[in-house]
Amino acid sequence: MVEGDRMATAAAHRTAHADGAAQEDTSAFQAAFDAAVAAEERIEPRDWMPDAYRATLVRQIAQHAHSEIIGMQPEANWITRAPSLRRKAILMAKVQDEAGHGLYLYSAAETLGTGRDELLDKLHTGRQKYSSIFNYPTLTWADVGAIGWLVDGAAITNQVPLCRCSYGPYARAMVRICKEESFHQRQGYELLLSLSRGTAEQHAMAQDAVDRWWWPSLMMFGPPDDESAHSAQSMAWKIKRHSNDELRQRFVDICVPQAESLGLTLPDPALVWNEERGHHDFGPIDWTEFHDVLKGNGPCNDQRIARRRQAHDEGAWVREAAAAHAAKHGNAGTGATHA
Numbered sequence: 001m002v003e004g005d006r007m008a009t010a011a012a013h014r015t016a017h018a019d020g021a022a023q024e025d026t027s028a029f030q031a032a033f034d035a036a037v038a039a040e041e042r043i044e045p046r047d048w049m050p051d052a053y054r055a056t057l058v059r060q061i062a063q064h065a066h067s068e069i070i071g072m073q074p075e076a077n078w079i080t081r082a083p084s085l086r087r088k089a090i091l092m093a094k095v096q097d098e099a100g101h102g103l104y105l106y107s108a109a110e111t112l113g114t115g116r117d118e119l120l121d122k123l124h125t126g127r128q129k130y131s132s133i134f135n136y137p138t139l140t141w142a143d144v145g146a147i148g149w150l151v152d153g154a155a156i157t158n159q160v161p162l163c164r165c166s167y168g169p170y171a172r173a174m175v176r177i178c179k180e181e182s183f184h185q186r187q188g189y190e191l192l193l194s195l196s197r198g199t200a201e202q203h204a205m206a207q208d209a210v211d212r213w214w215w216p217s218l219m220m221f222g223p224p225d226d227e228s229a230h231s232a233q234s235m236a237w238k239i240k241r242h243s244n245d246e247l248r249q250r251f252v253d254i255c256v257p258q259a260e261s262l263g264l265t266l267p268d269p270a271l272v273w274n275e276e277r278g279h280h281d282f283g284p285i286d287w288t289e290f291h292d293v294l295k296g297n298g299p300c301n302d303q304r305i306a307r308r309r310q311a312h313d314e315g316a317w318v319r320e321a322a323a324a325h326a327a328k329h330g331n332a333g334t335g336a337t338h339a
Contacts, residue, residue: 037238042168045111053237056230057167058114059128060239065105066123066130070304072098074138075147083141090187091144097180104173111169124309132290133216135298142195142202142209148188149262150210150217150255156181157251158221161241170239189258196263203263210259211267218282219290221248227287252280 029048036043043049072095079095082088106116122128133151138144160178165171195206222228222244234240242250252271259266270283293301 037166040164040238042171043166044168052233053239054112056234056237056239057170058109058112060230060234061105061109061112061170062114062119062122062128063130065102065109065119066128067134068098068102068105070130070134070308073304073307074134074136074300075144077138078141078144081141087191094148094184094187097184101177101180104177105170108167108169108173120312124305124312126296126305129294131220132293132298133220135293135300135304136212136216137299139212140205140209142192142205143213145188145191145195145206146209146213148184148186149192149258150188150213151220152181152184152188153255154217154220154251156185157254158247161247164238164241166238189262192262192264206262207264210264214267215285215289218248218251218285219287221245221251223287223290249279252282256280 030050033043033047033049033053036047043053075091076095079088079091082091106119109119110116119128123130133154138147156178159174159181162174163171163178165174192206192210195202197203222231225231225243225245228244231240231243235243255266256271256273268283270281272281273279274281292298296302
């Protein structure tokens, strides 16, 4: 064997050894990760995690953050038309909370190595999604109540288990978010109760809002379990704790007695208590509508994204000023240190 061949063979052996060591290290890291998840321990940003786990978290947290930000629009539509100063103050506080929720969640996504600018760019260009529920219009003041009771109620049902998510930053962000969403749900319920007990016209307005928001609220939990592409793996990683259908059933069971207390009717003739199952049976969901809205064909898809892009563009000067201030502050500190 010539010298060149011997060197090439030695290099190949070293590469094979390095690859084997890397595989052994990865296997050890994977085993440690699996053990931590199984033991209900939190995975933190500096911990090793599978690439697929990281990608799943980025996708889910980004969609959640986008939903909070886009979700400001339907209700902000009614801030200037609220029927009293008290109602306006409550609604302004709620919309402000939603902005804060988006901030917490974008920050959680950043701990996974994905910048906020990248996430917003993907939202604005349609490469990432937000909840389909926010592509429906708010036609009357009662819609604010229906969103609070049904939409935020569905959000709480879905998000409380996320407080036990295996990824630490996401779980901790959800603790405060769920507390504030609970306030939003009670606010919506109280608003609908006032309308339901008001004039005949107010009662009809409340009923109309519930009729329009009930089915989209059930769609918020995502497609049926046998059609969900991510649920099984997310549950195995303990990102999610319950399946889409389990959470949807829990939401229905919660809402039925609440609707009775409100004096309103849920728009589902198939809704009935099933003694054998210990749950309410409910009618079929129009998943064709769900997928159509997700594809961008909902009543307000174009409007929501156009306004989001406009707000982002109009806020460019604020981001630039903040960056300049931060740079100036940092340079000043550096100068003082060197001096």
